Amino acid sequence: xxxxxxxxxxxxxxxxxxxxxxxxxxxxxxxxxxxxxxxxxxxxxxxxxxxxxxxxxxxxxxxxxxxxxxxxxxxxxxxxxxxxxxxxxxxxxxxxxxxxxxxxxxxxxxxxxxxxxxxxxxxxxxxxxxxxxxxxxxxxxxxxxxxxxxxxxxxxxxxxxxxxxxxxxxxxxxxxxxxxxxxxxxxxxxxxxxxxxxxxxxxxxxxxxxxxxxxxxxxxxxxxxxxxxxxxxxxxxxxxxxxxxxxxxxxxxxxxxxxxxxxxxxxxxxxxxxx
Numbered sequence: 001x002x003x004x005x006x007x008x009x010x011x012x013x014x015x016x017x018x019x020x021x022x023x024x025x026x027x028x029x030x031x032x033x034x035x036x037x038x039x040x041x042x043x044x045x046x047x048x049x050x051x052x053x054x055x056x057x058x059x060x061x062x063x064x065x066x067x068x069x070x071x072x073x074x075x076x077x078x079x080x081x082x083x084x085x086x087x088x089x090x091x092x093x094x095x096x097x098x099x100x101x102x103x104x105x106x107x108x109x110x111x112x113x114x115x116x117x118x119x120x121x122x123x124x125x126x127x128x129x130x131x132x133x134x135x136x137x138x139x140x141x142x143x144x145x146x147x148x149x150x151x152x153x154x155x156x157x158x159x160x161x162x163x164x165x166x167x168x169x170x171x172x173x174x175x176x177x178x179x180x181x182x183x184x185x186x187x188x189x190x191x192x193x194x195x196x197x198x199x200x201x202x203x204x205x206x207x208x209x210x211x212x213x214x215x216x217x218x219x220x221x222x223x224x225x226x227x228x229x230x231x232x233x234x235x236x237x238x239x240x241x242x243x244x245x246x247x248x249x250x251x252x253x254x255x256x257x258x259x260x261x262x263x264x265x266x267x268x269x270x271x272x273x274x275x
Contacts, residue, residue, distance in 0.1 A: 003074045003082060006149040009033075013084040014148040016158075017073055019044045024158025025085040026051035033084035036062045038069035041080020048081075074150040087148050090164035092174070095133035096181050096211075103263055104211045105183065106131045108256075110147075111171060111227065112139025112218035113248055119145045120155025121249040122216060127159040129256035130263055134163055135213075137171040139227065142218045175230055183211040187223050187231035188251055200234045208259035219248050 002008065002015030013033045016025050025032065026048065035052060037045065045052075052061060069080055095107050108126040113119050113136075123134055136144040145152060147160045147167065178185055189200060206212070215231060217223030228234055237246065237254050246254070 002084060003072055003150060006074070006146075006151075008148070009084065011086070013086045014153070015074075015082060015150060016085055016153055016161075017075060017082040017150065018079050018154070019047065019081055021153060021158050022081050022083045023048060023051065025083050025161055026057070028085070028088075028158070028161040030088050030161055031086040032057060032059045033086070034060050034062055035083045036064060036069070036081065038064055038066045038078075038080035040066050041069070044079065044081050075154075085161065087161060088164070090133065090166050092135075092166060092169070092177055094164050095135070095166060096183065097132075098211075099132050102130060102132055103209050105133065105213075106208070106211075106259060106263070107133045107135060107183070107213040108252065109135045109137060109171075109174065109185075109213050109215045110144045111137050111215055111223060112142030112221070113144050113216060114142060115219055116145040116149045116152035117155045118219060118247070118249045119147050120152035120157075120160065122252045123147055123152075123156045123163060123165075124159045125249065125253045126256055127156075127163045129253075129260035131163065131256065131259075133165070135166045135169055135174060137169050137174060139171065139218055139224060142221070171227065178213050179232075181211070183213050184233065185213045185215060185231040186233055186235045187215045187228040188217065188255060189228055189234040189236050190222055200236045202238055203235060203255050203258040206233070206235055206258075208262040212259070214252070214255060214259075216248055216252050 003017055008014050016022055070078055096105055098105055108131050110119060136147060147165055153160055175185060215223055237251055
């Protein structure tokens with residue numbers, strides 16, 4: 001049911017399917033309840049043996065037929081391997097800590113992103129460009145898809161199991177606590193400066209080396225105007241005339257790339273020139 005239904009078990013374990021996702025789950029350090037192989041999935045055992053065989057793992061390895069596995073799998077062409085994994089619990093304090101490898105916290109806040117594929121892609125992109133944590137929150141009547149549903153986990157390529165994620169927090173409370181913690185909130189916006197009624201920055205005009213939380217809104221409607229107004233600033237990606245906006249995941253990729261460019265430049269040794 002964790003695979004087919006996409007819901008956590010009563011004890012909070014979620015289903016992951018496919019050799020890559022199971023491998024990421026085993027590497028993540030998250031608790032594993034069980035690993036399941038089908039007959040054809042046994043071909044992946046050698047690849048995963050060093051991870052499954054570690055004494056500290058201590059979970060059962062189960063076996064089933066290909067026919068039964070295909071009946072429970074969420075994918076069209078299952079690889080014959082799945083696992084139950086418990087995502088690590090994260091608090092806002094966890095997200096506000098600066099990792100040793102980063103100059104400051106960089107948090108992505110998914111607000112009303114309803115497509116699990118977009119949720120997973122944004123998390124994968126954010127992790128690839130150095131984000132240190134993520135929050136999922138509702139936006140008006142639009143909830144955000146679970147980052148731990150099968151489709152979102154596949155789209156994130158397992159990044160959701162490594163990145164600290166705080167799910168389901170009230171957006172109003174979050175914005176207040178981020179302000180108290182001196183984290184600058186940036187609303188990704190499609191509005192021009194004259195429409196916004198407040199300054200709108202291009203990605204390269206933002207100082208991404210300070211503590212930043214980037215708000216990414218609904219795929220079609222974006223962020224509600226009241227949320228944009230309540231953020232510390234708005235950031236807009238300049239585009240040629242005739243193009244109104246980018247897909248939510250594509251826009252997040254552009255913004256996080258600029259963040260990584262600035263943060264990596266700051267981390268470069270003095271005198272070293274980057275290509």
